[in-house]
Amino acid sequence: xxxxxxxxxxxxxxxxxxxxxxxxxxxxxxxxxxxxxxxxxxxxxxxxxxxxxxxxxxxxxxxxxxxxxxxxxxxxxxxxxxxxxxxxxxxxxxxxxxxxxxxxxxxxxxxxxxxxxxxxxxxxxxxxxxxxxxxxxxxxxxxxxxxxxxxxxxxxxxxx
Numbered sequence: 001x002x003x004x005x006x007x008x009x010x011x012x013x014x015x016x017x018x019x020x021x022x023x024x025x026x027x028x029x030x031x032x033x034x035x036x037x038x039x040x041x042x043x044x045x046x047x048x049x050x051x052x053x054x055x056x057x058x059x060x061x062x063x064x065x066x067x068x069x070x071x072x073x074x075x076x077x078x079x080x081x082x083x084x085x086x087x088x089x090x091x092x093x094x095x096x097x098x099x100x101x102x103x104x105x106x107x108x109x110x111x112x113x114x115x116x117x118x119x120x121x122x123x124x125x126x127x128x129x130x131x132x133x134x135x136x137x138x139x140x141x142x143x144x145x146x147x148x149x150x151x152x153x154x155x156x157x158x159x160x
Contacts, residue, residue, distance in 0.1 A: 001043060001044045001045070001046060002028065002031045002032065002035070002043050002044070002045040002046070002126050003031075003045075003046050003048055003072075003123075003124060003125040003126050003127075004024060004027050004028060004031060004045065004046070004047050004048065004064075004069075004125060004126065004127050004128075004129065005048040005120060005121070005125035005127070005128040005129070005143075005147055005152065006024070006047055006048065006049050006050075006056070006057065006060040006128075006129055006130075006131070007050065007117070007128065007129075007130045007131070007139070007140045007143035007144050007147070008020065008052075008055060008056020008057050008059070008060055008130070008131035008133075008140060009055055009056050009131060009132055009133035009134060009136070009137040009139075009140050010052045010054045010055035010056065010057070010100060010139075011054075011055055011133055011134040011136065011137070012055040012056035012059060012131055012133045012159070013133070013159070014059065016133075016159045016160070017059045017062075017063070019131070019157060019159055019160050020056060020059045020060050020063060020131055020157075021063050022157075023129045023131060023155065023157040024047070024060060024063055024064065024067075024129060026129075026155070027127040027128075027129040027155060028045065028127075030126075030127050030153065030155075031045075031126035031127045034126055034127075034153070035126070044070065045064075045067070045069040045070070046069060046070040046071070046072050047060060047061065047064035047069050047070070047071050047072065048072045048074065048120050048123065048125055049061055049064075049071060049072065049073055049074065050074055050075065050076065050113075050116060050117070050120065050139070050143070051073035051074060051075040052075075052100075053099065053102070054099060054100070055133075056131045056133070056140075060131075061073075072123075074116050074119060074120050075102075075116070076101075076112040076113045076115070076116040077103075077112055077115075077116070078101040078102060078103040078105075078108035078109060078112045078113075079103035079104060079105045079108065079109070080109060080112065081109045081111070082109070082111060082112075082115050084111070085109060085111055090109070090110065090111075091107035091108060091109055091110075092107060092108055092110055093106060093107050094106060094107060094108055113139045113142070114139075114142050117139065117142050117143035117146055118146060120143065121143065121146045121147050121150050121152065122150075124150075124152070125147070125152050126152075126153075127152070127153050127154075127155070128143075128144060128147035128148075128152045128153070128154040128155070129154070129155045129157060130143065130144035130147075130154065130155070130156050130157065131157050131159070132144075132156065132158065133158075133159050144156060
């Protein structure tokens with residue numbers, strides 16, 4: 001089975017979805033080559049995604065679904081704190097209409113995204129592909145950097 005890890009900015013514009021499609025296609029080809037396979041071998045493929053409902057993750061998931069890939073969703077658990085969270089208050093109050101940090105609590109844990117990224121990377125992948133965009137893409141950077149440090153071949157794809 002081929003595993004492709006995606007990390008994409010939530011502000012990725014829909015009119016640049018073709019860049020994500022090309023990036024995922026290229027990552028798939030590199031993963032096949034790394035396994036000594038060709039496209040006609042058609043191995044089962046899984047997209048590992050942070051499952052952000054906006055932007056690049058949603059575009060990548062839609063394209064993976066179109067290709068018939070399995071989608072492994074790892075949404076951040078923004079309501080939950082982890083064992084490494086500081087004892088002092090560190091939670092951030094949700095603003096009205098906040099869709100970036102879904103949950104039911106009035107506050108969220110800012111470490112939930114990085115914790116989720118560490119989990120996705122620890123599960124392994126043949127290739128990682130990142131899609132940074134705009135001024136705010138620290139989560140994309142975090143996941144891509146962790147993938148690189150874990151030895152997962154990682155490609156950074158800019159919007160075009």
